């Protein structure tokens with residue numbers, strides 16, 4: 025009879041035994057700025073010739089079982105003077121290098137365990153070579169495009185991710201629970217690119233958050249479900265939008281649009297963090 029009594033005492037003393045949430049935090053980094061000279065490239069036929077500023081975001085997830093970087097932004101080398109992109113339709117700048125933001129919180133990129141890239145467009149893979157020790161989490165369809173015969177055809181920039189360790193790749197076919205406890209889950213959402221994916225994080229205090237990848241680039245496109253002209257597959261994109269919106273609603277999750285400058289201005293950035 026001793027064991028049940030001791031167990032009862034233990035449960036009374038530590039009521040969260042068995043269902044305590046793990047230590048889990050989320051840092052947000054500003055990984056560049058984008059001056060868009062004609063925003064209708066994201067919303068065909070709408071707001072032609074209208075300029076708009078977008079931001080670029082990267083994230084660090086620290087879980088008791090490991091660390092993960094989500095997207096790596098523009099390459100730091102772009103710097104303050106910036107560079108033109110998309111045939112002169114955008115101007116990119118980096119005023120606060122990701123490597124510096126990581127150093128500020130004593131993170132060595134070589135120590136990161138996992139790297140999740142929403143998709144392989146150059147504004148999401150810029151600093152990927154910093155994380156060459158990490159295991160890449162990539163959908164099969166994105167892998168086929170990014171490491172196939174013609175990555176450039178998909179708007180990808182192979183030198184930006186050439187130093188990843190292929191022996192550590194984890195090829196996914198759909199959703200993936202990164203740490204096995206349901207609190208950090210990659211959500212498949214193809215269409216923007218062949219294997220576009222998003223990230224769900226369920227934080228102990230802040231609750232569930234979904235990171236958009238490029239399902240939408242700004243809030244107005246989310247409101248009207250507009251699909252950029254350069255998306256890989258419009259129909260797939262619309263299906264993914266509906267599935268993710270249902271998921272966000274069911275989970276009562278916050279939805280953070282990675283490129284939305286106005287929304288990002290309301291979010292805490294590193295060295296502050298969410299827990």
Ligand SMILES: [Zn+2]
Pocket residue numbers: 145147148238283
């Ligand atoms: Zn993007």
